[in-house]
Structure formats: C-alpha cells, structure tokens
Amino acid sequence: MEKENMRYQQGKKISIISLLSNTLLALLKISIGFFANSKALIADGFHSVSDMASTIIVMASIKFSETPADKNHPYGHEKAEALGTNILAVILILTAVFLGRDAILTIMSGNIAEPGSWALFAAFISIIVKELLYRFTIKIGEEINSRGLIADAHHHRSDAFSSIAALIGIGGAKLGFRFLDPLAGLVVAFLILKVGYEIMRDTSYELMDGRPAKGKINEIRELAAAINGVIEIHDIKLRSYGPNYIVDLKIVVEDQLSVVEGHNIACRVENEIINNSEDVKDVMVHVDPLSIHQN
Template identity: 45%
Template structure:
C-alpha cells in the first residue's frame, strides 16, 4: 500500500471514530448531569478524551505521510509513536481528574439516585465502543499504524468503563446510591491503567525495542541465501510504521566486489519480500578471513 492509500484508509477510520465519539461524549455528559450519575459523567469525560486522542491521531497521520527531507532523512513516521505517547498521557490525566471528582462526591455525600436514561446510554456506549475497538484495531494492525492501535485500546478502555458505569447505575437504582460514585472510581482506574500501558509501549517503540521473533525471522530469511556464511551485528530500528535494518553478512574471500554486491541485493530483496514493513536495509559485506579475525 502506497503512502497516499495508507493515509486515506487511516483518515476514514479516524473520521468514523471521531463522529461516534463526539456523539457519545455529549450524550453521556448531558445525561449524567441531568439525571444525576457520577459514573456516567466520568464515562462521558473519558469519551471526550477519546475525541482529543482521535484528533491527535488524525494530525499525526497527516504529518507522517510527508516524505523525507533534509531535516528528517528517515521520514516523519515517528510522529505516530509520539501521538500514541500523547494519548497515554491524556488517559492518565483524565483518570486522575475522575478520581478526584468521584472522591469529592463520596466525601460530600451529595449522591442522588440516577435516572433510567443513564442505564440505556451506558448500554449503548458498551456496544458502540466495543465495535469501535475491533474496527480501529483491525485497521491499525493492517496499516501498521501504532497511533491507531493505541486509539483502539482507548476505545476498549471506554467500553470497560461503560460496563463499570452501568453496574454503578444498576447498583444505585437498587438502593445502593454509593455504587454510582464508586463505579466512577473504577472507571478512573481502568483509564489510568490503559494510559500507562499505551505510554510505556510508545516509550519502548521510541527506544527501538523490537521483538526477538523479528530478529529470528530476518536471520532465517538471510540464511536461505546460499553464499551467506554468517550474519553479524543485526540491528533493527522502528520508525513509525516502518522498520530500518542494518546487518553484516560474511561471504567467501574469493568472491568479487560485483558478486558481493549482487548477493547483498538479493538478501535485501528476500527480506523485503518476507517483511513488507521493512523500508530500508543497509548491508555490509565482511570477507570470511576478516570475520575469523574479528571472532578471535
């Protein structure tokens, strides 16, 4: 998929989720205020943070599609990881705000029985947010967009928080009024946990943490090239949706420079055929005699 097609696909996902999030957040906050549910208000605030995070994803996608330039020779893909980090921070701060509001409601004892509309908006939110999670995650995975996948987990956390809010409303309607603000606290804990997970994953990505399976997969692909005797110094770097690979391959001394170049090009082609997320590969050729000396 070329950058323009990828951008248009990502744009469609963010537009759909933005519209649904906006409608849900307004409805939940309004119903929570008018019909006295701290849990639904907290859930609505969570949905507002969804709107903010989706906008952040949209901006990141627009920036990441820009081609490489003199100041950014590897392109602008890392902005997607930065957006994921921003989403994590937004979630964490949102959770802290909700905790404060829920505790103040409990301390002041200003608790009223929530209206039945709170039940229905929570139920609708659960269905909508679970669908949004599945839709956004599937698209984010197929497009290898970390910001979209982070936003998908945000939707899942919102679905879980809506479940907690629903339980709080049912508890309050059953005569246990304190269940509603307690549900608000539970919602906040869901949000904080999800924010922490997304933030740490973005940090790992910025520090070029790569799964061992990916290293093993590249080694296996390179080893299928008959002229390659050994592989040294394999390094992989994340850059948004793309991977950049550096490695050394060892070949026999008798091979010419032209033959060595041909082997390196074939190795590069094999890696890119197996892993379409690899954007660029830098291969250094080591003669066998040099490799033996370095191995002593």
Template identity: 40%
Template sequence: MENYKLGVKTSWITAIINIILAAFKVIAGIIGNSSAMIADGIHTLSDILTTFVVLIGLKISSKEADKDHPYGHEKYESVFAKILSMLLLLTGIFIGYESIKILINGEIKAPKLIALVAALLSILIKEGMYWYTIKVAKKIKSISMEADAWHHRSDAFSSIGTFAGVLGARLGFPALDPIAGIIVSIFVIKVGVDLYIKSVKELVDESASEETIEIIKNKIQFIDGVRGVKELKTRIFGNKIYVDVEIFVDPYITVKEGHDISEIVHDQLEKDIEDIKHCMVHIEPFQES
C-alpha cells in the same frame, strides 16, 4: 498513501460517533442524577480530542522523507501516541477526582433509568468502535491509531463500571455510583501508563522482536553466496524497521561479486518483510576456523 486515507476515514467516522454519544451520555447523566454517567460522558469527550490528535499524527507521519527528515517521518506516530497516553492519564485522574469528591461530600442521589440505558448503549457502541479501529490500526501498522482504539475500549469498560454503579444505586446502594467512577479511573490510568511505555520504547530505537530477528537471519542464510551472518542489528522506527547486517562471503570472489550478493540480500529482505523500510548490508571475508 492508501494507509493514510484508510486511517483518516476511520478516525472521522469514530469522531462523529463519539460527538453524538458524548452529548447523549452527559445529558443522560445530568437528567438521570448520575455522577458516574457524567464522568463517562467526559471520558467520551476526551476520545474526540484524541481522535483529532491521531488525524494530525497520521498526516505528518505519512509524509515522504525530505531534507530535514532524510529517514522519513514515521517516528511522529510514537510522539502522538505518547500525547494520547498522557491524555488518557489525565482523563483517568479527573474521573477519579470527581468521583471521590462526590463520595466524600455525600451528595449522592439515586440515578434514573435513562442513565442505565445510556450506559448499556455506550458499552455496545464503544466496544464496536474498538474492534473497528484496532482492525484498521493493525492493517496500517499505526501505533497512534492503536492507542485511540484502546481509548475506545477503556470507554467501553468505564461504561460497564458505570452500568454496575447505576444499577446498584437504583437497587438501594447509592454509593456504588461514585465508587464505579473511581474503579473506571483506575483502569483508564493503567491503559494510559501501558501506552506511554510502549510509545517511549519506539522512540528510543528498541530492537525488533526476537521472532522478527530470527526470520531475518533465516532469510539471509539461505541466499546463495552468503556464508553466514556476523552481526545483525535492528531498530524500530515508528511502524517500520531499519536493519544493519554484516554477512560473510567467500574471501576469493571479486568486489563486484560481493557487491552483487549484498544487493540480493538487501532486495530480498525489503521485498519479503514489509515492515523493513531500509536494509544496510556490509560484507566480510569468511575465514575457516
């Protein structure tokens, strides 16, 4: 619940900042005759939408397990991250389309100074928002919030492209303004594709990292009574891990003694590795080779 509250607080703070910044950038783009700045402002407007999607995802995924969802709701994080990635893709395509249209039509005007100032402010503010959001996302292990953080950074990079385009246009190369918009769109599309792939992997029960698997094996093998690990399976479930492990024990101990060893393994793993939500332990008789 503390993670949920922290995530909600962060999302609301970034949403309010985005509303103010988006309005300023769009107005600056219109007044300053900059197509790149208008596109940049629209990109920031999409950030507001994605932040609200994150808020919905955090609320649902933080719910306790129930009759219809006995394993919990963590996978909703990945579902909403997938939605965010598609929003990024659409944003990138829209920015690119508008910039190409301006370039082809030849309706290019030299931007005014206000567009340059807006781009510089956007770079500083959005990069700060990225670091603030990514820090919280990693702390609470939220993939949808991580996606939102990258949306902030993509906006910062788009503002760098906008700054370069506006500056070049003001120095006598007006075509650089819409060209900057096209470059920005390519970057945004790439980030969207990367996040889409990451969210899909979490929805198809991909195993935990090799490093995590090795940590689990090492912890099991040093527990008294465990003679070895026969098989270990892991699967990512939202921001948590499920573990299924078969361990070897002395074939001549009692059923209760074997059960006690499996309970120790279960409790030790869930205690030592915070990401593990549930561990299923099966015991097998150890056979000398």
C-alpha cells in the same frame, strides 16, 4: 506512494466515524450525567471526550507520518505516529487523575444523590456503540499496521468496559447503594489510567528503538542466509519506524573477494530482504571478512 495514500484514507475513514460517534456519545453522557446526578456517567462522558482528542491525534499523526523523507528527516516521518500515540497516553493519564480525584472527593463528602433512570439508558447505549467501534477500528488498524489506530481501538474497548462499570454503579445506586455511583466513576478513572499507561509503555518502547519480536529477526536472518556468498550473519538490529522496520546487519564473506564482489553480495542481501518483507523500508549491510571471525 499509492500504498501510503490508501493507508491514510483507510485510517481517515475509521477516524472520522470514531470522531462523530464519540462526539455524540460525549454530549449524551455528560448532559444526562449532569441532569441525572451520575458521577459515573459524567466520568464515562469525559472518557469519550478523551476518545475524541485521541482520534484527532491519530488522524493527524498518520497523515504526518506519510510525509516523504526530506533533508532534515532522511528516514521519513513514520515515528510521528508513535509520538502522536504517546501524546494520547498523556491525555488519558491526566483525564484519569482528574476524574479519580473528583470521585474520591464525592465519596468522602457523603453527599451523594440518587442518579436518574436516563443514566442507565445512556450507559447501555455507550456499551453497544463502543464495542462496535472497537471491532471496526482494530480490524482496520491491523490491516494497515497502524499502531495509532490499534491503540485507539483499545481505547474504545476500555470505554466500553468503563460504561459497563458505570451501568453497574448507576444500577446499584438506584437500588439504594448510592456510594456505588461515584465508586463506579473511580473504577472508570482506573480503567482509563491503565489503558494510558499501557499505550505509553508500548509507544515509548518503539521510540527508544526497543527490539521487535524475535520472529521478525529470524525471518530477516533466513532471507539473508539464502544469498549465495553469505557464510555467516551477525548483529541483526531492527528499529521500528511507524508501521515499518529499518534493518542493520553484518554478513561474513570469503577473504579473497574484491570490494566490488563483497558490495554486490551486500546489495543482493538488501534487495532480498526488502522485496520479501513488506514492512522493511531500509537495510544497511556491513561486510566482514571471514578471517576476523575465526580468531
């Protein structure tokens, strides 16, 4: 429980920093974008607004995921983090669609104003802040194994790239190529869409109990095989549950063992895996007699 609370506190700390930073950046970029007539900067500002929403979702989902198991959720609530991250992906995709539509309509209209110099300054500041946020968030996310924070970190990185696109578009527009500003806004929309799709793909894989990395399965197999009395191991299945895994596997033992002896071997396998894998929260061991695998 102490470990879970520490995990939440670390996630909360970086999330509050992200939320405050994104709020200030969104206000800066959207207000300057409107006054400086920059579609690229406005799009980048709304990207920061989506960052604010994503940070709030990540904070809430991490907090809820730490709720202990109950009668209706015997495995706990860790999947809340993946669900929250999926909601973040939907927000990103919708944001990208609306921003892209606005940029395309502006390009088609041909009525494009030259952006002001302040727009360049705002885009430059955004690049620096978002890159720092990415590095800080990805570090904490990997330390506490939070898919939500890691997704949020990549969102920060995509915002830094979108600010670079905005900077190039604004600079080009000021040199006389005015279409580059809304075109940069369209690029920003595409970058947001790409990140949203990738986040949704990864979290949906987890929610659908997709198979984790093969290395983890091999690790479980080696731990189980080290137990005295285990002859073979079959059908190892792992399900992601937030930052943890739930393991199902079959072990093969000698036919003449009693039920109690088979049960004791299964308990030793379970304890070995849980004690030597920090990210495994539960293990279900099915015991098979050797004879059924020799036919």
